Amino acid sequence: MNGQPMASNRSLTDEYDILVDAGSQSSDARLVEETKKGNKQAFGELVQRYERRLMRVIGRFVFDLDLIDDLAQETFIRAYERLDQFDPSRRFSPWLFRIGVNLALDLHRRRKRRVWTIMFTDRSADRWIENPEADPRNVRDLQLEVQAVIREIPEKYRTVLILRDMENFSTSEIAAILDRKEATVRWRLAEARNRFQELWEKRQKQDDD
The missing domain is CATH 1.10.1740.10 (RNA polymerase sigma factor, region 2, helix turn helix motif)
Structure with missing residues (x-):
């Protein structure tokens, strides 16, 4: 040693x-x-x-x-x-x-x-939106688009997403808040992020068409 x-x-x-x-x-x-x-x-x-x-x-x-x-x-x-x-x-x-x-x-x-009028912080938005600074739309427009997308996510996933990625609660804290197992919280968070990503990409594709 x-x-x-x-x-x-x-x-x-x-x-x-x-x-x-x-x-x-x-x-x-x-x-x-x-x-x-x-x-x-x-x-x-x-x-x-x-x-x-x-x-x-x-x-x-x-x-x-x-x-x-x-x-x-x-x-x-x-x-x-x-x-x-x-x-x-x-x-x-x-x-x-x-x-x-x-x-x-x-x-x-x-x-x-x-x-659900939810405003993501820049840090949270960066997790899903690549290079937001390079986007020609202003930050307010991006936030409004994020709001529209997140409202489409079912409540049980959306709630976990808000508590974890917007309020920075730990997995164990969210489990205690929602009275769910930590494994359930982790699964719902992953599902929420996946759904957000899919919905966001779909929305961007529609805008480009």
Whole structure:
């Protein structure tokens, strides 16, 4: 071994992220326990910690600022009321986002419509659109085309696509949010990307004809 330490498969950045994530999980668990004991300020800290991202995630499904705010508030209310159902051995954030995502999806089902106004980030769009900078159409036009394509993807695939490629949730987090196995999430994500690619190429071919 020449007295040298074994090489790690994880980078220093990976190690740092793991430590930060573990610290956040431990802190969340403490705040949840304090809330269960009647400390409302502890739950207020959880709200402050996750409110902005929760609203952003809901905003991927609902294109109405007032509704986004209402659904976010309803999410925290339900989380507070159901804390006794929360398994402290699991992470709090996926459990919270599951409530929010389900509320957003239920809204569409109740209204019996499928309005999905989704704006991809440049990084996400780059994954499927080759050399977007070279495209003569402006970015806004490309985003509108992406919206039109993604609306054609079935909900169960589209939801995974949004959470993974637009909100950067990990496979394990998405599995917890959707209450599905990680293998199912990976399969749906692959299927969603394939369907997007096929639909995108079909659309481009129609434009060229």
